Amino acid sequence: MYNFYESGAKPDNVMCCPVCECQNCHLHSVMINQGGEVMEIGGGRVENHKVENLHRGAIVKVIFTCEDGHRFSKVFQFHKGVTFTDDEILSGDINELWRD
């Protein structure tokens, strides 16, 4: 029986760094912004922040670092029945998620 919380990705679908196309990308953190209420999951902890609400709709950012040192996020923004997506190149320190 399928379980959403226990399922994973197909092993042949490898994401590449948008800067250098390296396939060795480390998952760092996840950020969810709902009207300026931000939840950030990374480094073994969950943090909540309040920020200025500059956008309409929910924004989800999944943050990665490739083994060549590029840091980027996959951005999803939902508004009025449409989900917009983008790659965002980042700089600065971000806590890495647990890995096995």
Ligand SMILES: [Zn+2]
């Ligand atoms: Zn890269």
